[in-house]
Amino acid sequence: MATLELKSLRKTYLTEEIIKGISLSIEDREFVVFVGPSGCGKSTLLRMIAGLEDITSGDLLIDGQRVNDVEPGKRGLAMVFQSYALYPHMDVYKNMEFGLKLAGVPEKERSEKIQHVAATLQLEPYLHHKPGQLSGGQRQRVAIGRAIVRNPKVFLFDEPLSNLDAALRGQMRVELSALHRKLNATTIYVTHDQVEAMTMADKIVVLQKGVVEQIGSPLELYHHPRNLFVAKFIGSPPMNFFSAIFQNGGHDGSSVQLRDGTLLHVPVSPPDILPGTKITVGIRPEHVELAPASDDSGVVEVIERLGAITLVHVRCADGQIIVVQTDGFTTLEVDTPVSLKLPPQHCHLFAPDGLAFEACRRHPLAA
Amino acid sequence: MQAVLEHSAPKGASERKGKRTGLLLLSPAVLILLVWSLVPLAMTLWYSLINYNLIDPTLHGFAGFSNYWYLLTDPDFLYSLLHTVILVVGVLIISVGGGTLLAILYDQEFFGRGIARVLVISPFFVMPTVSALLWKNLMLHPIYGVYSAMMRAVGLTPIDWLARFPLLTVMMIVSWEWLPFAVLILLTAVQSLDSEQKEAARMDGAGPIAQFRHIILPHLSRAISVVVMIETIYLLTIFAEISVTTAGGPGVASTNLAYLIYSRALLQFDVGGASAGGVLAIIIANVAAMFLVRSVARNLEV
Amino acid sequence: MAIKTKRSTKIAVTCLGWGIALWLFFPIFWMILTGFKSEVQAVSTPPKLIFAPTLSSYAEVFERASYWHFTFNTVIISVGATVGALLLAIPAAYSMAFMPSKRTRGTLLWMLSTRMLPPVGVLVPIYLLARSTHLLDTCTGLAIVNMLTNLPIIVWMLFTFFREVPAPILEAGRMDGATRWQEMTMVLLPLALPGIASTALLSLILCWNEAFWSLNLTSSNAAPLTAFIASFSSPEGLFFGKLSAASTLAVAPILVLGWISQKQLVRGLTFGAVK
Numbered sequence: 001m002a003t004l005e006l007k008s009l010r011k012t013y014l015t016e017e018i019i020k021g022i023s024l025s026i027e028d029r030e031f032v033v034f035v036g037p038s039g040c041g042k043s044t045l046l047r048m049i050a051g052l053e054d055i056t057s058g059d060l061l062i063d064g065q066r067v068n069d070v071e072p073g074k075r076g077l078a079m080v081f082q083s084y085a086l087y088p089h090m091d092v093y094k095n096m097e098f099g100l101k102l103a104g105v106p107e108k109e110r111s112e113k114i115q116h117v118a119a120t121l122q123l124e125p126y127l128h129h130k131p132g133q134l135s136g137g138q139r140q141r142v143a144i145g146r147a148i149v150r151n152p153k154v155f156l157f158d159e160p161l162s163n164l165d166a167a168l169r170g171q172m173r174v175e176l177s178a179l180h181r182k183l184n185a186t187t188i189y190v191t192h193d194q195v196e197a198m199t200m201a202d203k204i205v206v207l208q209k210g211v212v213e214q215i216g217s218p219l220e221l222y223h224h225p226r227n228l229f230v231a232k233f234i235g236s237p238p239m240n241f242f243s244a245i246f247q248n249g250g251h252d253g254s255s256v257q258l259r260d261g262t263l264l265h266v267p268v269s270p271p272d273i274l275p276g277t278k279i280t281v282g283i284r285p286e287h288v289e290l291a292p293a294s295d296d297s298g299v300v301e302v303i304e305r306l307g308a309i310t311l312v313h314v315r316c317a318d319g320q321i322i323v324v325q326t327d328g329f330t331t332l333e334v335d336t337p338v339s340l341k342l343p344p345q346h347c348h349l350f351a352p353d354g355l356a357f358e359a360c361r362r363h364p365l366a367a
Numbered sequence: 368m369q370a371v372l373e374h375s376a377p378k379g380a381s382e383r384k385g386k387r388t389g390l391l392l393l394s395p396a397v398l399i400l401l402v403w404s405l406v407p408l409a410m411t412l413w414y415s416l417i418n419y420n421l422i423d424p425t426l427h428g429f430a431g432f433s434n435y436w437y438l439l440t441d442p443d444f445l446y447s448l449l450h451t452v453i454l455v456v457g458v459l460i461i462s463v464g465g466g467t468l469l470a471i472l473y474d475q476e477f478f479g480r481g482i483a484r485v486l487v488i489s490p491f492f493v494m495p496t497v498s499a500l501l502w503k504n505l506m507l508h509p510i511y512g513v514y515s516a517m518m519r520a521v522g523l524t525p526i527d528w529l530a531r532f533p534l535l536t537v538m539m540i541v542s543w544e545w546l547p548f549a550v551l552i553l554l555t556a557v558q559s560l561d562s563e564q565k566e567a568a569r570m571d572g573a574g575p576i577a578q579f580r581h582i583i584l585p586h587l588s589r590a591i592s593v594v595v596m597i598e599t600i601y602l603l604t605i606f607a608e609i610s611v612t613t614a615g616g617p618g619v620a621s622t623n624l625a626y627l628i629y630s631r632a633l634l635q636f637d638v639g640g641a642s643a644g645g646v647l648a649i650i651i652a653n654v655a656a657m658f659l660v661r662s663v664a665r666n667l668e669v
Numbered sequence: 670m671a672i673k674t675k676r677s678t679k680i681a682v683t684c685l686g687w688g689i690a691l692w693l694f695f696p697i698f699w700m701i702l703t704g705f706k707s708e709v710q711a712v713s714t715p716p717k718l719i720f721a722p723t724l725s726s727y728a729e730v731f732e733r734a735s736y737w738h739f740t741f742n743t744v745i746i747s748v749g750a751t752v753g754a755l756l757l758a759i760p761a762a763y764s765m766a767f768m769p770s771k772r773t774r775g776t777l778l779w780m781l782s783t784r785m786l787p788p789v790g791v792l793v794p795i796y797l798l799a800r801s802t803h804l805l806d807t808c809t810g811l812a813i814v815n816m817l818t819n820l821p822i823i824v825w826m827l828f829t830f831f832r833e834v835p836a837p838i839l840e841a842g843r844m845d846g847a848t849r850w851q852e853m854t855m856v857l858l859p860l861a862l863p864g865i866a867s868t869a870l871l872s873l874i875l876c877w878n879e880a881f882w883s884l885n886l887t888s889s890n891a892a893p894l895t896a897f898i899a900s901f902s903s904p905e906g907l908f909f910g911k912l913s914a915a916s917t918l919a920v921a922p923i924l925v926l927g928w929i930s931q932k933q934l935v936r937g938l939t940f941g942a943v944k
Contacts, residue, residue, distance in 0.1 A: 014771075052840050073846025085837035089859040090912070098855075099845030388849055389768035396761035396824060397776065403817045404783040410794035425887040469689065477683040483690035485928050489697055492927035494878035498896040501696050504909060505703060511909065516715040528811060547693070555935045596781075597938070604787045607880030611899050625789040625881070632793050633885065645790035656785035 002063050002076070002186050003028050004049070005211050007247040011044055011210075012140035018044050021058065025190065026203075031180050034190045035197040036207035038232070042190045043158055045207070049188065050079050062153065073102070078147035081158040082163065084139045092118075092142050093127040096149045103150070104129040110282060117149045120182075137168050140168040143181040144176075150182065157189040161196065176310035194234055198222070206230050216366075223363035231282050233348035237311060239282045239348070240322045244275045246270065246349075254349060254357060256281060259318055260297065266347045268357035280350040285311065287346035298322070300336045314338055407647065414642035421636035434643035443619045443646065447627040451651075454623055455602045461542040461635055462598060463591060466549025471583065473550065474557045484554070491547035495607035502540045503529060503612045533613045533621035540608055545601075549594050556590035558581065596659045603652055624648050670789045684836055697920075703913035711909035716836070726910035730918065738917075739897035745808045746893055747876035750815035751869050759814075759865070762827035767839060777828065780821040788881050799886055813874045822875075823868055826917060826938070830864025833856065850914045867933035870926060874934075877923050894919040 004026040011019035020040050026032050034042040038155050046054040049060060051072030059066050069074050078099075093114060100110045118124045121141045131139055140160065148153055160176075161169045177200050178189055191197055196275060197204050198218040206213040206221065206229070213233075214226040225231035231239050243265050247255040247263070249270035256279065264281070273279075290312065301321065302313040305328065312324045322340060332338070349357040389663065418430045440443045473484050490498065506512050507528045515525030528536045560583065568582050604625045609615055615622035615630060622630070632641030705712050705722040730736050765773045788795075796805070797812065804810030832927075834857060842856040858865070883895045898919055899911045927934070 050840075050844060052843065066805040071846075071848075072840075072843045077844065079841070079844045081841060083835060083837050085835065085841040087838060087856060087860075095806070098842070098847075102851065146841075146845075254868040368851035386768070386770065387762040389770065392760035393767075393776070396757045396820060397780075399757065399817065400780060400783050400820060404786055407791035407794040408786070410797070412792055414793055445810075472682065472686055473720050475686070476680045477686050480686065483686050485931070486690040486694035488927070488931060489924060491693055492874060492878075492924045493697065493920050494895050494898065494923070495880045496884075496895045497695070497700075497920050500898060500901055501700050501911060501916065504912060505699055511712045511714060511716070513695075513716050519727055520715065543693070543696070551931060551935055552938060555932075593938070600785055604789055604881060606789070607884060607895065607899065612883060618941070624692070625787065628789045628792060629885065632796070638793050638797075642793050645787075645793060648787045649790035652785050652787045652790065653782075659785070668696065 004154060004186065004188075005059075005061040005064075006049075006063070007059040009045070009048060009060060010056045011041075011053060012056045013050060018210050019048065019056075022207075022210075022212055024205060024212065024215065026186060029135070029184050029186055031187045031189065031200060031202045031278040033197040033201035033204050034188065034207055035192065035194060035233075036213075038192060039209075040207040041210040042207050044081075044190075046156055046158055046188060046190045048184060048216075049154075050077055050233045051358055052076055073099075076153040077156055077310075078150050078152035079158065080143045080147050080160045081142075083161040084131070084143040084163075086139060086142055088131050088144070091128045091130050092123060092134075092145075095142055096146045096223075097363070099146070099150045113149050113151075114145075117145045120148070121145045137165050137172065140164065140172060148179075153186065155183075155185055155187040157187065159206060161191070161192055162193070176200065194236065198234070201227065206233060208233075219363065219366040223366040224356070224359055225348065225358055228282075228350050228356075231348060231350070231356070235284055237285050237323050237325070239284050240288065241280050241282045242320055242322075243278055244281045244349075246273060246275060246279045248275050249337055249357075251360065253344075254361060260316075263288070264342065264344050266349055267360040268349050269349075269360055270349075270357055271351050271355065273351055277352060279352065281342075281348055282348040282350060283342055285323040287343060288322060288324040289343065290314075290326060290330075290332070291339050291341055295338050297339040298337065300332055300334050300338055303332060303334055312338075316340070356366065410646045411642045411649070414638050417639055419638040419642075421638060423636075430639055434639045435647075436504070438640060438643045438647070443622065443627065446619050447622045447624045448620075448651075450534055450621065451603065451623040451625075453505065453534060454541065454605055457538045457598060458545055458602050459544050459595060461538075462545040462549040463594060465542075465546050466553045467584075467587065467591070469546070469550045470553035470557045470587075471579070473554055488547040488551045490543050491545070491551065495544065496611050498544055499540060499608040499611035502536075502543070505514075507536065517556060524617065527647045529613055530617060533617065536613060537608055537621050539606070540612070541605055545598055548598065552590050552594050553587060556587050560586050592659075599655055599659055603648075603655065624651070696926075700913045700920075701917050703909055704917045706906055706910050706913075708910045711913070726871075726914035727918075729911055730915045736783045736897070736915065736918070739894045740893060741879060742808055742887075742891055743893035743895075743919075746815060746891075747873050749808065749812035749821065750876045751872040753812065754820050754872055755814040755827075755865070755869060758820060758823045758827050758868075759858075760853075761824050762831050765824075766828050766831035766834075767836065767857075777825065778802060780824055784818070784821040791887060795882075796885065806887045806892075811886055811891055811893070814882045815879055818879075818882070819872050819875050823872055826868040826871065827861075827865065830861050830868065830936075833864070834860050867930055867936065870930050871934055871938065874923050874927060878937065895914060933936045 001205070006022055006024040008021040008023050009019055010017065010021050022045060035043060036042045044053055048055050051067070051070065055068050060068055062075060062077075064301075087098065090098065096114045096117065098112055100113065105113075114127075115124075118127055121144060123138070123141055123145055124143075126134060126138060126210075131142065134142065143160070149275075157176075161172050164172060173196060189196070189200065201218055203215065204218055204221055205215050208229055214221060214230045216224075221230060221234045225234060228241075244256040244258050244264070247257055249255060251269055253265050253267045254270045256266065258264060258281070266281075298314040298316045300312055301315045304311040304313075308328050310326050310328055310330050310332075312326060312330070314322050314324060316322060324340065351357065415434050416430060416432070418427050469487065472570060473480065473487065476482075493501075504512070506514050509515055509525050509527040512525070514528075518525045564582055564586075568578050573581065605623060606625045606629065609621055609623065609626045610629075613621045615626045619627075625648070628641045628644040628648065631637045631644060670871040702718075704726055705724070706720055707723050707725055710717055710720050765777065799810050802810075804813070821942075838860065839852055840858055842852045847855060878895065880895045880899075883893050884899060887893070887896055898916055901915070
């Protein structure tokens, strides 16, 4: 069991800095997800931890030991690659055996370990199949098995589910969570899929352009995004944004005026900004409420019915589109006039520098 | 380069260590090639500037540029240069042009296509001395050759090809060897053409000729540049075919630069003169190489 | 109507395809045929297509002890040069494919450009160097020269093949604790084996058929088959039967290898320009 510590890690390719000083500590048995748009450096960071990319500056500690210059195979890690990277010329058994063999584990012990892991992952019937004969899901299991069998201190996953179809992905997600509970090993998981991040993580690290945007539990990120980027990135469909004028504020909340003149009193305390500053208001589609039109503040433009829920795209008087999520039973139709209600307790305010106003009260699930 | 970087992936635990390993693995090949390409080159340059004859030791001392002067004013040299260019260009035109057409032909579905293809590419695997003798004796021999017999059969007088058209005949023999190579490469390239692209062109109303010009030919350009490069490497130094069939003759009618240098060095033992020719050959080859390697480099995503 | 046109096109394509194929292959076919003729039959005018085959020409070629001597030389030279070149090229290609640096592209192009150096340009110094190192007219000498001339092309081909191996598989090996050496021998080489085999094959073919250095650097001791066949260009060449039998023997192994491996050869030869 292991802890990891990243101390202002940096990575420079030629002249370009890809990872711009990331510090992070990962607790024993924690399931940490690195998430971010493509090109944010999440995979590079994982590969730096693995030892497949060298660290330009900063320290990487595993169990308190600096491992910057330790060979990947000697760091006590195991990695599951996006493409699985199984050895095509070896059968499943040999794939799992390879690392143990290199580590000098006696044959009998190797066989016991592999049998055990194969049983856990229901791979027994395939032990003597080559990877080419297996389905995507089976290959995925072999890749996981190859990692487990070495009994590593830390598991690294590099977008392991992105090559699977949607149904299988959902299934593997559940299996991976169950497996993590069973093995109780420290895990770092890279994905661009926020559903994977939200459902599996103990702790999510949101990355953008080589910088950490926020670290927190899934619900912390959902309820209290630290800035505009995280607010936009977490949540589907994404949060609605519109501009407003900051009026005044204190410990109990902030008042803002929307463009149509409505005053809103949001329970967040303002940073040090002047009244009259232009700020951004954000609210998630699931929190906007629709009311029958009392005025012509909005018109339904598109309706997406997903069955259980309905997404209503409303064009406001000023031309902006606001997405509203309602239940599956709404009888609204396109071109119907509607008005929108923004419950202040669900609104987020963002200062001009993109940072969120601090909530007066933390959400009970995201304390 | 871009592709390499994207592909590159594995990097050592410590960059310096990784770089050292990489260099260590690369250096034997690089060093030995460096020696192989520089030492003889330097020696050739040196010899070309001195008087050096293997059977006349009285002839020695610094010659300056007289070897070059002697060579450049020698009509034989100019002929051999011309013949070299004619051979290279002629064979390239025949093999690339014919190769493209044949590649399209053998891309069509027909009975026994697989066997026909194997027959077509076979000449490439025949060693140059064999193919030269084969053509000289079995095919083109004025008395016993098959072609002569065929000409007699239709009432014509057989031609002594190698005596009357030595350069052209050598070109034909060499083309026979290299056309299959072009077919081999270009056929693979034609087959790799996405059929949807052809279908899209057909939907746009492109006839066979328009398809060839606008779809197939651009698609083949990379493969063609590879063929041109590899063939040029070999065609610049055609030797065995000439040595076996005409020995450069009659006179110098089929002497190319390679054969001229050979005859100067190993038949007349004039090391200085031969080396001067060698230097000129290297210069010519480098000019060609510059164009070729550039164009290939452009066409390859290294 | 349309179908009819199509059928006639098809017939035309078939005729053309087979006609050209037979025409191009005819000299080889005739050579094989002539090998089974007696010397008298071989020079009969008009040439005979139907005759009583005889093995007398082959018997005569085999009777000359020298034939085996030449074949032996060719095999030694080709195999030696190929093995040597692979030993040098595999680490180099591995390094360039998986540990590329800013200079990789330049190095590759430079290697190719050394191949553009015309052998005639350096004939004299190589000849003199070989003479002074007593490598003239030895299999070792010719194998070394063959190895060096083919090395750039072999490095390129291997580089092309190695790059087709997904890098994560090698990384997985490293995560499993493999050293660079183990990674190369236990993961990369088994995966790239088909590519390495076809590279070796191409090298064998090039060495087997190499003529320039073979003719200029050997006389009797180390002369390979190319030189043996070239000796028929003397008046002895008029013995068509023997010439054909010897030529067939010299060409057959490579011809068969080429037939079997044409697809793999192309993949390497195009340097990845054709997928």
